[in-house]
Amino acid sequence: xKPPRLSLLLAGLLLAGxxxxxxxxxxxxxxxxxxxLPGALPAGAYVTLENDGDQPVALNGADSTVYADVMLHRxxxxxxxxxxxxVDSLDVPAHGKAVLAPAGYxxxxxxxxxxxxxxxxxxxxxxxxxxxxxxxxxxxxxxxxMDAGDGxxxxxxxxxxxxHAAGH
Amino acid sequence: xxxxxARYLPLLLLxxxxxxxxxxxxxxxxxxxxxxxxxxxxxxxxLTDDNGKPVTGADYxxxxxxxxxxxxxxxxxxxxxxxxxxxxxxRLGPLADGARILFVSVDPARDTPAIMHAYVNxxxxxxxxxxxxxxxxxxxxxxxxxxxxxEPSSADGAYEVSHSSAIYVFDKRGRARVLATPSxxxxxxxxxxxxxxxxxxxx
Ligand SMILES: [Cu+2]
Numbered sequence: 001x002k003p004p005r006l007s008l009l010l011a012g013l014l015l016a017g018x019x020x021x022x023x024x025x026x027x028x029x030x031x032x033x034x035x036x037l038p039g040a041l042p043a044g045a046y047v048t049l050e051n052d053g054d055q056p057v058a059l060n061g062a063d064s065t066v067y068a069d070v071m072l073h074r075x076x077x078x079x080x081x082x083x084x085x086x087v088d089s090l091d092v093p094a095h096g097k098a099v100l101a102p103a104g105y106x107x108x109x110x111x112x113x114x115x116x117x118x119x120x121x122x123x124x125x126x127x128x129x130x131x132x133x134x135x136x137x138x139x140x141x142x143x144x145x146m147d148a149g150d151g152x153x154x155x156x157x158x159x160x161x162x163x164h165a166a167g168h
Numbered sequence: 169x170x171x172x173x174a175r176y177l178p179l180l181l182l183x184x185x186x187x188x189x190x191x192x193x194x195x196x197x198x199x200x201x202x203x204x205x206x207x208x209x210x211x212x213x214x215l216t217d218d219n220g221k222p223v224t225g226a227d228y229x230x231x232x233x234x235x236x237x238x239x240x241x242x243x244x245x246x247x248x249x250x251x252x253x254x255x256x257x258x259r260l261g262p263l264a265d266g267a268r269i270l271f272v273s274v275d276p277a278r279d280t281p282a283i284m285h286a287y288v289n290x291x292x293x294x295x296x297x298x299x300x301x302x303x304x305x306x307x308x309x310x311x312x313x314x315x316x317x318x319e320p321s322s323a324d325g326a327y328e329v330s331h332s333s334a335i336y337v338f339d340k341r342g343r344a345r346v347l348a349t350p351s352x353x354x355x356x357x358x359x360x361x362x363x364x365x366x367x368x369x370x371x
Contacts, residue, residue, distance in 0.1 A: 035243065035247055035251075037240070037243065037247065037287065037290065038283075038286035038287055038290055039283065039286060041240055041241060041243070041283075041287070042241055042243040043243050044243040044244045044247070069324075073244070075244045075245045077245075077333050080332055080333055080334060080349070081315065081317075081330050081331065081332055081333065082245045082330065082331055082332070082333040083319070083328070083330035084242070084244060084245070084328050084330075085328075102244060102245075102247075102248040103244065103245055103248055106243070106244050108243055108244075109243075110326070142290070143247055143250075143251065143287075143290035143291055144247075144250065144251040144254045144290065144291045144292065145251065146251055146252075146255065
C-alpha cells in the first residue's frame with residue numbers, strides 16, 4: 001500500500017468510525033451490481049449515483065464486510081492499450097449524476113471473505129469525501145452479465161459499442 | 169537479368185499473396201471492421217490450454233479464431249470484452265460453434281490453466297484460456313504488434329497489467345482477417361464473423 005493511500009484510508013476510517021459519519025441524504029443509488037468472477041478474483045462493482053442536493057459530493061471509496069479491500073478505479077484506453085488506475089474520488093455534481101459502469105469508473109472489490117454467487121445481495125457502504133456514507137445493496141450478477149439486469153440497459157449497450165470506450 | 173528478377177521478386181510475391189487471398193471466392197469479403205488480410209501473419213503460437221494441454225496455432229485450423237489478450241485479475245475491461253464476445257457468439261447462433269475465443273493471459277505469474285478454465289467458462293463455452301511462459305506470450309503478442317506491461321506492485325503484492333485492447337479475427341485457415349478496435353460495434357463483429365463462418369459464403 002502506497003503511503004498516500006494509507007493516509008487516505010486512515011482518514012476514511014476515522015470519519016466512518018466516528019460519531020459524525022452522516023448519511024448522504026441527497027444521494028440516490030441505482031443500478032447497483034457486481035460482476036462476479038470465479039474463485040477469489042477481484043470483482044468490479046457498478047452503480048449510478050444521483051445527487052438531488054445543492055452541494056456537489058465526491059465518492060472516494062466503499063467499505064464492505066464481505067470484501068477485505070475496496071478501491072475506486074478507472075479503466076481507460078489510450079493508444080490501443082487498456083489500463084486501470086486508482087482514482088482518489090469521483091464527483092457527483094449538485095443536481096447531477098455520476099455513473100460507474102464497465103470500461104470506466106468502478107469499485108474494485110478484493111479478497112472476498114466468503115464466496116459471492118450470482119443472485120446474492122452484497123451491501124457496500126459508499127463513502128464520500130465530506131464524511132457522509134450511503135449503504136447500498138448491490139446485486140451479484142454472473143460474469144457474462146452486461147448490466148444490473150433490472151431492465152435498464154447500461155449506456156454503453158445503447159450504442160452497441162465494444163468495450164474500452166471512454167469512461168463517463 | 170538476375171538483378172531485375174530480384175528487384176521484382178517482392179512485388180511478385182505480393183501479387184501472388186493477393187491472388188491467394190482473393191482467389192477463394194472471387195471478390196474479397198466485404199468486411200466492416202478493419203481488414204488486415206495479408207497484413208498480419210497467420211495464427212501461430214506454442215502455449216498451454218486451460219485443460220493443461222500443450223497447443224499450437226495449427227490446433228485451431230478449421231475454426232474461426234477471435235484472439236484477445238488479457239488476465240484474470242482484470243475485473244473490468246477483460247470481463248466486459250469477454251461478455252460482449254459471448255453476446256456476439258449468441259447472436260451468431262449455431263454458426264458460433266465454428267468459432268473459438270482464445271483468451272491469452274498476459275499475466276503468466278498468476279494465471280494457471282485451472283484459474284483460466286474457471287474464468288473463460290464463466291463467459292462462453294467456446295472460449296479457451298491459453299497460458300505460457302513470459303517469452304512465449306511475448307512472442308505471440310509481438311507477432312501481432314500487440315503489447316502488455318506489468319505495472320508496479322502495491323505493498324500487498326497486487327499489480328495490474330496494461331494490455332492491448334484489440335481483438336484479432338482469423339479465418340478457418342489461420343489467416344488474419346479483421347481487427348476489432350475498442351470503438352467497433354457488436355453489429356459489425358457479428359456481420360464479419362458471419363462472413364467468415366457461413367459455409368455458403370466462405371466454404
Ligand atoms: Cu479495477
